[in-house]
Amino acid sequence: MTDQTSKERKMLLQEVEGLLSFIAFPILVVDCSGRVIHVNPTAEHVWRRSQVVLLNQALQKLVDSPQLIEFVEKGKPLRDFPVDVLEAAGRRHPYLCRLHPLFVNRQVEGAILQFTEQVVETEFKKNRKYVTRYSFEDIRGHSPSTMALKEQARKIAKSDSTVLIRGESGTGKEVLAQSIHHASTRSTGPFVAINCAAIPEALLESELFGYEDGAFTGAKKGGKPGRFELALHGTLFLDEIGDMPSYLQAKLLRVLQERRIERIGGSESIPVDARLIAATHKDLEAMIVSGQFREDLFYRLHVIPLYVPPLRERTEDLYDLIQFYMKFFGDRLGKEPKRFTTQAMKCLLDYHWPGNIRELENTMEYIVNLEIGDLVTISSLPTTIRANETNEEVQPAIVPPPPTLSEFSLEKTEEQLIIQAIQRFGKSTEGKRKAAEFLGISVATLYRRLSKINRKHTFT
């Protein structure tokens, strides 16, 4: 072979490899005896074995179909031929195979095999555990910070870069992570969550990385895939990453660098195809200084940082959230929506919500459960929230209304709430519909009340 021919052959080979790597379907190229001579990167994910391991393997070990090898040997083209792909751990997956025979001088030299997943419900799709409940539409609130956060998250949803979500407990970090997954190109894949603080340290490693048969006493027969494997083609949500023990931080760092894992007790390197979203309420920078969190891991995770502000810093969201949960629990418990007195609403707005949206959700469930008629007053609020108001009432600047005024303030309060709602949603028919919904009253009632107010103040 001349130098020129050899150079051309090398170029051609590189071109073929490059083209194979662009193809999103798994491809195996085999010689006429069924020995693998080329694989593309997608095949690594399907067989969960590296290219190095797949090369030279016999086709029969990768695909369960005795006829397939016959077709290869005979050079018979195939389209949508059903086969079972055999994964490293012994699991089988139904695929459809397309065979393109390779001939040299009319002699069969091998075949290109392309595989397409059969459209059957996969284990993951059937398993509701890995399905998201939330999308961006479920993130209530119109405060500037919530709007900006949603916009930012929508923008980055489509990329595969690692996301680090920070914010106090109960602010909605997991809701945001699920929404990102839902809007991503991986939305048909699983959303696998693991809470690093909730799982005992000894179990966390095997939960994350899985294990092989007999890896340790008590290990399940046949081994078990870890969350990284379960999140194949989907998203892995590592909640409370700040609570991950240091030896696992080091292991996670390696996975992020190499995009591969090894099951405990296993030697095979399995490619990782999952987008990573981590979350924490901890001050990771302070933890780096105190040596509790690895700086190198922090920078690997901190690719797209998102911050969910505490509820007390976005009180504008309270109106939407109260309204939403009032309806949600009302529907669930078969109760009519209730309205708030201005004082009760002010009390909720002034409260500092240390438990954030989770606490608000519980508070609303409590209120809807109470048999208090359709008006929520200060006395119907949970004591922790009322205590806040009581403290303020001892301040001389705020004089509690005398009991005789309460009837008067009830009407006035109602009036104020209606006026505020109309100012907020507008005077159009749609605006009034929204205002009625917001206030938890029927549109007819709103019109009746408005005409009463109108008669008093010429407010339409």
Ligand SMILES: Nc1ncnc2c1ncn2[C@@H]1O[C@H](COP(=O)(O)OP(=O)(O)OP(=O)(O)O)[C@@H](O)[C@H]1O
């Ligand atoms: N913007 C939102 N709109 C409506 N509900 C929300 C919103 N954000 C959070 N929630 C609700 O608040 C609760 C807490 O949310 P989530 O579990 O996502 O918080 P978190 O920040 O991940 O909490 P933790 O740090 O404790 O895990 C959930 O029940 C969720 O439904």
